[in-house]
Amino acid sequence: MHPILVIVFLPLLAAIVAGLGNRMLGNVVAKSITTGALFVSAALSWPIFISYLGHGAEATVVPVMKWVASGALTFDWALRVDALTAVMLVVITSVSALVHLYSWGYMAEDTDQPRFFAYLSLFTFAMLMLVTADNLVQMFFGWEGVGLASYLLIGFWFKKPSANAAAIKAFVVNRVGDLGFMLGIFGTFLVFQTTSIPEILAAAPAMKGVSHITFLGMRLDTMTILCLLLFVGAMGKSAQLGLHTWLPDAMEGPTPVSALIHAATMVTAGVFMVCRLSPMFEAAPVALSFVTFIGAATCLFAATVGTTQWDIKRVIAYSTCSQLGYMFFAAGVGAYGAAMFHLFTHAFFKALLFLGAGSVIHAMHHEQDMRYYGDLRKHIPITFWAMLAGTLAITGVGIAGVFGFAGFYSKDAIIEAAFASGSEFGRTAFWLGAFAALLTSFYSWRLMFLTFWGKARWADSEHIQHAVHGQHESPDEEHGDTTHANVHPHEGTAGYHPHESPWSMLVPLVLLSIGAIFAGYVFHHAFLEDPEFWNGAIAWNEHIMHAMHEVPTWVKLTATVVMLIGLGLAWLAYGRQSSLPGKTAEQLGPVYRFLYNKWYFDELYNFLFVRPAFWLGRQFWKRGDEGLIDRFGPDGAAWAVEKGAVGARLAQSGNLTTYALVMLLGLVAAISWVLV
Structure with a gap:
């Protein structure tokens, strides 16, 4: 049996067993089965990835079963393994396994643990199906499976209205993107007469500029239309500008869910x-x-919003949105290796930051507002050092030619590739990416200074007050998140002592810290400079990879310089002069409110789409359904039957002379009809 079969289907089997067994199995058994399955999958994935390093193994296709044969549309269910798949396998299984382990501590008091772990494993299976797809239909199956599982996970605390709203929002926004993805798949089959990914990619270069379609009287390039439709799907799933609004709201799910969805x-x-x-x-x-433009715009948008948020998870969520923008504009300028490298390194440091944030929230009795943190480095030192490693990685700290944290290699490569592309869009992406890197450094260090340095600001926290006064149940606990810090009732906030998380939560932080520190240094050559590693799994643009080495020195130093500027501004505002942020926000006024309200996208969409949709729904409901269909349909028929029954009841008097009179009148009427 090929290892890929075990890697993909073991999480599904674990999800089925834990989900159907549920409370009959008990928490420990369900958690053990799902977590063990993911660690087995991760252990099998790393050798596959390592086998591609250095010499680049050939792609392998493992058939599973016959699937569809309908006229020209034929495809089987098969699992494709190449360098690109291998990268995704280690990212998905490693992060998911650590999230499973982390959840042992974070969800320890939850009453629905088997269901939660079943959802996690189901989510992982769907993602594995997506990245091992050998045809577009199979990819779409995984694509929709991920959407379903994310809905279940975001809305896991279904008794919490905000969680339900966030889950529905994620589902609906992704359906918009998925419509574009479906149309792209339909169009691709129409053009290439196959859904096989290798066959489509082999035929694609010959289609450049030679095929056109007519739409609304316009003659459009076929490949451009197909790729734009497919990219609309990517915009929804990867939360790019315009279809990004679901991502921050997804924070309503448990923190391990945030790490799994947002990181890898x-x-x-x-x-x-x-x-x-x-x-x-x-x-x-x-x-x-277009991909370059959307990626650069998303990168800037999310970074600007991240600088104003106070919720620790939302800051990291907008950071995710911004980093995805980097990946897309790298792909847009042709640096696909750099895009995948940043995806690889981002998985480690972003999962680390999210799980570190969960550890902070756990220590602060579910308080997520950073304004009520401060001085935590002394109380939760392991969490502090882990988040410091993640911050150093995302901001790209390093010394060229010596050593750097993960983001130092991947983010710098993207910025250099954008400049090296020489195109107008590429240069624009370079400047926007550089400015976004400055903002990334600022909001990342802002988070660290507010959380771990300065004086303790716990006294004003409602959640801490709940803990201090011995109220056993926090506002989140009624919705399922009952993990809480040890408290000493009636001591007052001065006696509250945040404590470190259990080892089941700390071990994933330590392991992810290793990835955040060394992943860039160890693997940058394979991803960025070795076409044999990819071995045809992605389009290798030799020109741009060569041009990246020839960019001016100031371009190479740009990311480091802006990182230092962002660090300096954050230290000045949140480490030295604590009154400066308030004064700046007051002076900026409308600009600050514009950024704090997320560029008013939610309000705009509510005005343009949500309210009109609800109005239209009410019209169909009140006037169409009740006023027309029900009135003249079932309600009208029932009314007619009712009135007819009243008349019939009057006629059925039981008087023999009355019946004889009716019969006589009927006979006269019948004879008259015949005569006329």
């Missing part, structure tokens, strides 16, 4: 899809320019 799985599906279909995008330069 769902949000990277769009980046993976673009890189997997990169030969198609190479045949559509206009589509690539």
Whole structure:
């Protein structure tokens, strides 16, 4: 049996057993089965990934079963393993396994643990199906499976209205993107007469500029239309500007869910899809320019919003959105290796930051507002050092030619690739990416200073007050999150002592810290400079990879310089002069409110789409359904039957002379009808 079969289907089997067994199995058994399955999958994934390093093994296709044969539409269910798949396998299984382990501590008091762990494993299976797809239909199956599982996980605390609203929002927004993805798949089959990914990619270069379609009287390039439709799907799944509004709200789910969705799985599906279909995008330069523009715009948008948020999880969520923008504009300028490298390194440090944030929230009795933190480095030192490693990785700290944290290699490569592309969109992406890197450094160090340095500001926290006064149940506990810090009732906030998380939560932080520190240094050569590693799994743009080495020195130093500027500004505002942020926000006024309210996208969409949709629904409901269909349909028929019954009841008097009179009148009427 090929290892890929075990890697993919073991999480599904674990999800079925834990989900159906549920409370009959008990918490420990359900957690052990799902967590053990993910660690087995991760252990089998790393050797596959390592086998591609250095010499680049050939792609392998493992058949599972016959699937569909309908006229020209034929495809089997098969699992494809190449370098691109191998990268995604280690990212998905490693992060998911550590999230499973972390959840042992974080969800320790939850009453529905088997269901939670079953959802986690189901989510992982769907993502594995997506990245091992050998045809577009199978990829779509995994794509929709991830969407379903994310809905279940975000809305896990279904008694909490905000969690339900966030789950529905994620589901609906992703359906918008998925419509574009479906149309792209339909169009691709129409053009290439196959859904096989290898066959499509082999035929794609010959289609560049030679095929056109007519739409609304316009003559449009076929490959451009197909790639734009496919990219709309990527925009939804990877939360790019316009279809991003679901991502911050997804924080309503438990923190392990945030780490799993935002770090390595769902949000990277769009980046993976673009890189997997990169030969198609190479045949559509206009589509690539659009990808570059959207990626750069998302990068800037999310970074600006992240600088104003106070919720620790929302800051990291907007950071995810921004980093995905980097990945997309790297793909847009043709640096697919750099895009995948940043996806790889981002998985480690972003999962680390989210799980570290969960450890902070656990210590602070579910308080998520950073304004009520401070001085935590002395109380939760392991969490502090782990989050410091993640912050050093995301901000790209390093010394060129010596050593750097993970983001130092991947983010710098993307910024250099954008400049080296020489295109107008590429240069624009370079400047926007550089400014976003400055903001990334600022909001990342802002988070660290507010959380771990300065004086303790716990006294004003409602959640801490709940803990201090011995109220056993916090506001979140009634919705399922009953993990809490040890408290001493009636001591007052001065006697409250945050404590370190249990080892089941700390071990994943330590392991992810190793990835955040060394992943860039160890693997940058294979991802960025070795086409044999990829061995045709992505389109390798030799020109841009060579041009990256020839960029001016100031370009190479740009990321480091802006990182230092962001660090300096954060230290000045939140480490030295604590009154400066308030004064700045007051002076900026409308600009600050614009950023704090997330560019008013939610309000705009509510005005343009949500309210009109609800109004239209009410019209169909009140006037169409009740006023027309029910009135003249079932309600009208029932009324007619009722009135007819009243008349019939009057006629059925039981008087023999009355019946004789009616019969006589009927006979006269019948004779008259015949005579006339």
